[in-house]
Amino acid sequence: KQEVTQIPAALSVPEGENLVLNCSFTDSAIYNLQWFRQDPGKGLTSLLLIQSSQREQTSGRLNASLDKSSGRSTLYIAASQPGDSATYLCAASIQGAQKLVFGQGTRLTINP
Amino acid sequence: DAGITQSPRHKVTETGTPVTLRCHQTENHRYMYWYRQDPGHGLRLIHYSYGVKDTDKGEVSDGYSVSRSKTEDFLLTLESATSSQTSVYFCAISGAGIEGWTQYFGPGTRLTVL
Numbered sequence: 001k002q003e004v005t006q007i008p009a010a011l012s013v014p015e016g017e018n019l020v021l022n023c024s025f026t027d028s029a030i031y032n033l034q035w036f037r038q039d040p041g042k043g044l045t046s047l048l049l050i051q052s053s054q055r056e057q058t059s060g061r062l063n064a065s066l067d068k069s070s071g072r073s074t075l076y077i078a079a080s081q082p083g084d085s086a087t088y089l090c091a092a093s094i095q096g097a098q099k100l101v102f103g104q105g106t107r108l109t110i111n112p
Numbered sequence: 113d114a115g116i117t118q119s120p121r122h123k124v125t126e127t128g129t130p131v132t133l134r135c136h137q138t139e140n141h142r143y144m145y146w147y148r149q150d151p152g153h154g155l156r157l158i159h160y161s162y163g164v165k166d167t168d169k170g171e172v173s174d175g176y177s178v179s180r181s182k183t184e185d186f187l188l189t190l191e192s193a194t195s196s197q198t199s200v201y202f203c204a205i206s207g208a209g210i211e212g213w214t215q216y217f218g219p220g221t222r223l224t225v226l
């Protein structure tokens with residue numbers, strides 16, 4: 001059974017720092033891995049999707065990497081801003097690209 | 113933002129009553145999903161649909177049924193609501209193929225079962 005873990009559960013850093021969020025998964029037979037952000041009381045917003053054949057994806061200040069052999073993905077946020085404060089979730093696909101298993105998220109706070 | 117709406121946005125009901133949640137999309141995406149989000153459990157897939165009248169179970173499907181009679185609508189029904197089904201329910205959509213698997217989420221429905 002695929003299990004997805006995100007550590008730490010919460011992270012607080014000063015504005016302007018570069019930071020890395022971690023995601024690990026137990027079954028390397030994934031189709032893709034997705035990163036989302038969730039603001040309090042809101043739905044999820046897709047950030048990046050990495051196909052199983054890819055090593056990384058970039059969007060603006062965000063860069064996500066995927067290492068299937070070690071069962072890990074990281075989300076790198078450059079030059080963090082207070083508006084980046086949110087919960088970040090990763091999700092690994094199972095049994096086909098459409099079924100996702102989510103981690104429990106990392107709650108990120110960027111302090112001005 | 114993807115065109116996804118959920119109704120109702122909030123609902124309070126009593127144990128044993130039937131409840132139907134609606135998800136509506138304007139993106140003509142093939143896949144639609146229902147998740148529930150609970151503290152300590154994160155997001156878990158309930159059911160999903162891969163086309164009109166085509167559905168499959170997810171991780172936590174017991175006590176839930178779904179229907180999709182039109183591409184744009186996906187209904188989640190709790191036949192007899194229980195307190196353990198108090199949760200926030202999210203609908204999501206995606207296309208298909210390598211470029212289309214990104215899932216887009218609706219705003220959620222907060223359901224309280226008393």
